[in-house]
Amino acid sequence: MVKDKAPKKQHLIHYANGPSLEEINGTIEVPKGRGFWKTLFMYSGPGALVAVGYMDPGNWSTSITGGQNFEYLLMSVILMSSLIAMLLQYMAAKLGIVSQMDLAQAIRARTSKTLGYVLWILTELAIMATDIAEVIGAAIALYLLFHIPLVYAVFITVFDVLLLLLLTKVGFRKIEAIVVCLILVILFIFVYEVALSNPDFGAIFKGLIPTGQTFSGTDHVNGSTPLTGALGIIGATVMPHNLYLHSAVSQTRKVDHSDQEDVARTVRFTTWDSNIQLSFAFVVNSLLLIMGVAVFKTGAVKDPSFFGLFQALSNSSMLSNGLLIAVAKSGILSVLFAVALLASGQNSTITGTLTGQVIMEGFIHMKMPLWLRRLVTRLISVIPVLICVAMTSGQTAIQQHEALNTLMNNSQVFLAFALPFSMLPLLMMTDNPKEMGDRFKNTMWVKILGWISVLGLTFLNMKGLPDNIASFFGNNPSASELSLAHTIAYVIIAGIILLLIWTIYDMWSSRNKMPKRFETTEEHYDESKSEINFKVIGGYTSNG
Secondary structure, eight states: OOOOOOOOOOOOOOEEOOSSSTTTOBOOOOOOSOHHHHHHHHOOSHHHHHHHGGGSSEEEEEHHHHHHTTTTTHHHHHHHHHHHHHEEEEHHHHHHHHHHHHHHHHHTTTTOOOHHHHHHHHHHHHHHHHHHHHHHHHHHHHHHHHOHHHHHHHHHHHHHHHHHHHHHHOOOHHHHHHHHHHHHHHHHHHHHHHHHHHOHHHHHHHSSSOOTTTTTTSSOOOOOHHHHHHHHHHHSSOOOHHHHHHHHHSBBBOOOOOOOOHHHHHHHHHHHHHHHHHHHHHHHHHHHHIIIIIOOTOOOOOOSSSSHHHHHHTTGGBBBBBBHHHHHHTHHHHHHHHHHHHHHHHHHHEEEEEEEHHHHHHHEEEOOOHHHHHHHHHHHHHHHHHHHHHHHHSOOOOHHHHHHHHHHHHHHHHHHHTHHHHHHHHHHHHHHHHHHHHHSSSSHHHHHHHHHHHHHHHHHHHHHHHHHHHGGGSSSSSSHHHHHHHHHHHHHHHHHHHHHHHHHHHHHHTTTTTOOOOOOOSSEEEEETTTTOOOOOOOOOOOO
């Protein structure tokens, strides 16, 4: 009897074209016949992983600065952003559950190989831009809490890969629970600090209704207008990587795809989970804006960076009432703020790494261990932060803080580039009955609201791009620098439009074609040909 050959050792970086996040795909059983709340509890978790992206360090300064400059005027922008986020995340989760593909796989299956690589690079840049904000947030939190010099603190953030290694051993359900606990820590801290400030609730609820002034481009306060403040909040809130992540983690629950009722139940409860968690994110972002209004004296915070906010929370001359001043003297307000910042950064570490794996496998069919993926991304992301710290080492503390804050804000520009390339394909696919079936395709109201949201967000991001590019030249750019910034912005906008046309053309051309299906069940490397063979039984492959 001939013995089977031992399987060859799998390479560290290898080809992958199987189910999304294969190690955890369909691994969580959800018993049937339970009550609403017990069933909802079993489906809860993926929404928390997504909600983290809506309250990461990139959101903090935009919301607090918006409150400082315009009081409660921009509350309506936070509300609108949150409602749009709920709609987009619902479609992303539905796509994953019904099609059994994440967004990256679904786009790649309907576009050419070349376009797949282009979109992968664009999305990777967006994830790295988000990671820069996390590096800055975590490093500053370590500095504020433990007085670790910034350079060392930046290097320490690289070692959060060890946290990720630990989490991969405890199971996905426990990861979801840890993320929920960290969200609750952030929520509790801001509720406590805002409650002490005794805010004007009448003005808060009034601010939830948009007015003509909400998107005004003429009312300047501290060099900013409501429009630029609104664009900052929108840009920091709706991020492309959340759509890829949700379409993947929504598949962690075991679903009988031959039973439409089971699929419908999964879509329904996943939507409940997502909307509840995103409501928490809305509350956190609202609390951040309210802090800018009610916690600090109007215009008191001249340094909107994390350093400035930390110092303001321990400076009685900047706070707005006696109770806050009494608590601030103990140092607890500033310490809690730094703890929340650290918790936010660690939450984003988990979700950013999962998203990186999703887009790498989906767009270019390449897979590497989560710890290696995190290490590479983080090492690349710390480079601009270290350069910024080194270049400002001889300047004053405030100049250093402003430089880091500017770097964090400018890194978010890449999100404006990548967002349309996730939103438009998502909407096209979930509108398509051939893709989703008549039961799960978008209803007319979802379709109308979806197109309004997608086109509106794309327009606003493009409209704000010239000012975002101009911010790279500092707070007071010259006329020639402004002209150069606008020229660069318009060239980039033209490039984005051409790439969008390419993407839409590819997807529209393949709208009536269902992709061939494959699932990785047996794989081996042919060392002479450097390829992998697959047994055909289900899953997806792509064009090109």
